Amino acid sequence: MSHVHHFPTRVTTADGSPQFFYGADYNPEQWPREVWDSDIALMQQAGVNVVSLAIFSWARIQPTNDTWDFEWLDDMMDRLHAGGIRVDLATATASPPPWLTTQHPEILPVTRDGVVLSQGGRQHWRPTSPVFREHALQLVEKIAERYASHPALIAWHVNNELGCHNVYDYSDDAAEAFREWLREKYEDLETLNQAWGTAFWSQQYSDFNQIVPPRVAATENNPTQLLDFNRFSSDALRDYLRDENAVLERISPDIPRTTNFMVMSGTSGMDYATWTSDVDFISNDHYLLPTRDAIEELSFSAARCSSLAKNKPWWLMEHSTSAVNWREINPPKRRGEMARDALTHVAHGADAVCFFQWRASLAGSERFHAAMLPHAGADSRTFRDATALGETLEKLAPVVGSKVLPSQVAVIFDYESWWASSQPFLPSSLVDHHAQALDWYTALLDTGVRVDVVSPDDDLSGYKVVVAPLLHMVPPALASRITTAVEAGAHFVTSFFSGIVDEDAHVIPGGYPGALRDLLGVRVEEFHPLTPQQGVLLEDGGAGTLWFEAVELSEGTETLHNYGSGPTAGMPAVTRATRGQGSAVYVSTHLDREDLAELAGDILRTAGVYVDVEFPSPGWVITTIRRGTDADYIFLIPRDPEGTVEVGQLTGIIHGPAETTIKGTDVIVLRREHTA
């Protein structure tokens, strides 16, 4: 139902050249009208040209079941239009008003242990509730009818961060919808019983109505039931998105639609790879983590968005100008980090840079969350920096519309493997698919190359190196696609606990790593997970943590590194099998950061992958390339915000200091004309 790629109408300058979208969530319902005019003037001053409006406005628009108040929103839309500011208009369904939850408490979500979540926060609705849907879709209809042809409108913002708080609902509505989903998937109970392995612990079902969501049980739930519930919960939200889409498509087919994804570490509930055809353009929310690999995590997320967007432009719908309010300790960003973060998203293909939010709230749970306009007002570092960023984006306008140049190296990131390897009752609760993928991504960046982050279903044939860390679930079709890519010349790398289960989370017998055993030319009988205090050494001085294994080699498989301590001392730790034109490397422990980077470097050399931009310390920056019609735009993003980076004499600088050593938050953009 979605258009192929229907991007919001571009903002252009007087000479018709397209600009970046720049702006924020705007919540004028929190402010008296006197503030509105000064908001618009300050937005213009900061270079803001778009706002996301009405995200949490349901109670204001529909104060009671049968009253509607659009007067304020009409006024706001008109003012924004008059001020030259476009609107990404929300369908306002994210937070149901108290009158609705009071009249219909049956829309409230229920936790695993049976607690009904109260109103008073936000997103307190069941994705599968027919009563919620009826009210929410009525609201969508009213808003769409009223604003479909408003001149300020450029995009529909469906709900907001679907699943941020309500992805897992264990209510009776969810139970019924889950059974329906299972009926469709398995058709008959025999197939379901087989897939769920219900011969174990006397779990055999004799009627679909006996099935419930994986609520708190006497001990851990059936693993395939858990996995199907992950899939169902992601699908249930997507179905809800489709229902809002259908209303918008009927009333306002010409306006592109999006819903803001949350591609960032810690958010695992929604398998966005299965949502991409339900939006006209990809948009994402990202908040910088206070970790050592903060910029790498940001870059990983943005690279993931770029591949979800199929290398077409996408929107950074939310990030923060400075501190957030929802961690234990919430320090502000360092000087320069606001622009660095924004430009890192741009480097990976974002054509819109937006923040949560425009003006910092004085009341409510988010009153200590940073905004473009802080509590201190316009006379503030944050507002000046936000204004400077607006100017930077104006200067970088030639980059708009250019496409991220795919890399020769891909890291596979897979929600199904993440879900299946994060369940209870596994060999170790310390291994995490996302963390492993990020560690490999970081190690590859250490070598200075550009790296894509792809889904298992993406086309792997263009890559010289494919790294699949902890790819726990490998159905036969994926195993054969990987094998085909290797035989055609790809160098494949995977790590411990990969290839272990099929799509039902059943173990593939015959020795680990199951589905990848033949390709890798190794066989493992037992896992040796390690405690956080334990480690293992390699013969050549390297070290590993988390896990090790006794790896048997098939004929022809070579050893790249041996273990140097513990029960497997002298046995292979890292191996390589040559297959067709390519090779398959197996890493049976979690290598320390430097060892991982060294191994990544060796593999890249074997595959003939080199850095794109030669300068003194390639691994100290993240490099991306956006290809335009006349030129390439090369982004260089320092990785250590507290250090400095020697970049040598660079030519073609269109943004950033023209110095041989730059600060850790300086981003450089180079323009390289295409040569005929």
Ligand code: GAL
């Ligand atoms: C997002 C949400 C915004 C705001 C922001 C704060 O999850 O979409 O409305 O709450 O976080 O960081």
